[in-house]
Amino acid sequence: MSTRVLCEEDDVDQLEAYGTVTYFIQRVPNGPVKIGRTGNARKRLAELQTASAEQLVIRGVIKSDRERQLHEQFASKRMQGEWFRCDDELETFMSELFGPHDNIEIMKMLCHQLVSDYDRLQNEIMDVWVAVFNARKTAPHFKAFCDRMERMKAVVREAEAAI
Numbered sequence: 001m002s003t004r005v006l007c008e009e010d011d012v013d014q015l016e017a018y019g020t021v022t023y024f025i026q027r028v029p030n031g032p033v034k035i036g037r038t039g040n041a042r043k044r045l046a047e048l049q050t051a052s053a054e055q056l057v058i059r060g061v062i063k064s065d066r067e068r069q070l071h072e073q074f075a076s077k078r079m080q081g082e083w084f085r086c087d088d089e090l091e092t093f094m095s096e097l098f099g100p101h102d103n104i105e106i107m108k109m110l111c112h113q114l115v116s117d118y119d120r121l122q123n124e125i126m127d128v129w130v131a132v133f134n135a136r137k138t139a140p141h142f143k144a145f146c147d148r149m150e151r152m153k154a155v156v157r158e159a160e161a162a163i
Contacts, residue, residue: 060098
């Protein structure tokens with residue numbers, strides 16, 4: 001018997017009382033799915049996230065060890081190790097167990113990632129502009145560039161807040 005569990009931490013914590021659980025962790029949006037087992041799904045997500053450049057989410061957790069059965073069931077979709085291509089069949093399977101994607105939460109995560117990437121790139125670009133400024137002493141161009149970057153950042157943050 002499977003149990004529907006979404007990504008709320010309280011639900012995941014309650015399932016951990018059962019011991020080993022089978023988890024579905026997916027790269028968003030609509031990326032590969034890792035089907036594995038653990039005693040702590042939240043901790044496992046954190047471990048995988050540390051090793052991934054892409055955002056990962058827990059799609060759901062089953063309160064029993066069904067890893068081997070699910071690996072056999074989706075063997076034709078295996079990409080590498082415990083990662084499976086998320087085609088219509090696997091998506092339907094997960095949606096029936098756990099409900100459909102929470103697209104709002106995924107959009108929030110993607111906006112957060114965009115802001116983080118933007119901040120990182122802005123710092124790199126600023127370093128280049130400082131070097132150019134020091135070499136050419138083009139203060140008006142540098143100021144205009146900084147103003148454009150701030151306006152772009154504001155637009156991204158407004159989009160994130162609107163979601």
